[in-house]
Amino acid sequence: MSKMVDSTIKILILVSFLVLVSQGYSECSSNNLSIYQYLTGNQLRLFPEYRVDIINNCPDCIQKNVKINCPNFGTVEFIDPSILLSVSGNVCLVTGGKPIVTNVNVTFTYAWSDSFIFTPNSSEISC
Numbered sequence: 733m734s735k736m737v738d739s740t741i742k743i744l745i746l747v748s749f750l751v752l753v754s755q756g757y758s759e760c761s762s763n764n765l766s767i768y769q770y771l772t773g774n775q776l777r778l779f780p781e782y783r784v785d786i787i788n789n790c791p792d793c794i795q796k797n798v799k800i801n802c803p804n805f806g807t808v809e810f811i812d813p814s815i816l817l818s819v820s821g822n823v824c825l826v827t828g829g830k831p832i833v834t835n836v837n838v839t840f841t842y843a844w845s846d847s848f849i850f851t852p853n854s855s856e857i858s859c
């Protein structure tokens with residue numbers, strides 16, 4: 733009898749632990765976007781080429797309508813607007829607003845005299 737109570741308590745502890753863990757994982761924001769950038773070593777019309785990898789690092793949550801700050805962004809290399817679209821001078825839309833799943837790189841390359849600083853702006857998260 734007391735063995736049963738004991739295991740019930742163990743199960744309750746386990747369940748509340750799992751609830752806590754899953755709540756922790758759902759605490760994601762548009763900041764849960766990693767943006768990596770590096771020189772590819774290629775040149776376009778004498779401008780160095782940069783590669784950008786954008787990764788949703790929120791486990792089990794998709795992010796859509798992802799916007800990044802891309803102040804004064806310019807490129808001499810064509811970028812497919814369904815990957816990156818400048819919606820104003822300062823904000824760029826990623827994947828045309830389509831959902832980005834966890835840990836899958838969204839990649840584009842651009843070429844300019846200097847690199848730009850890209851930071852997360854906003855997104856809609858669904859877990």
Ligand SMILES: *[C@@H]1O[C@H](CO)[C@@H](O)[C@H](O)[C@H]1NC(C)=O
Nearest residue numbers: 757760761763764789790791
């Ligand atoms: C989401 O981003 C916040 C702030 O950068 C960080 O504290 C948290 O650990 C991130 N969550 C995950 C699941 O990566």
Ligand SMILES: *[C@@H]1O[C@H](CO)[C@@H](O)[C@H](O)[C@H]1NC(C)=O
Nearest residue numbers: 768769784785786787837839
């Ligand atoms: C994804 O992006 C990261 C960070 O830039 C990079 O290290 C990794 O090689 C990329 N993965 C693929 C499959 O391109």
Ligand SMILES: *[C@@H]1O[C@H](CO)[C@@H](O)[C@H](O)[C@H]1NC(C)=O
Nearest residue numbers: 801820822823851852853854
């Ligand atoms: C998002 O972009 C708008 C327009 O440039 C800007 O006013 C706002 O501060 C940005 N938000 C973040 C979190 O960067």
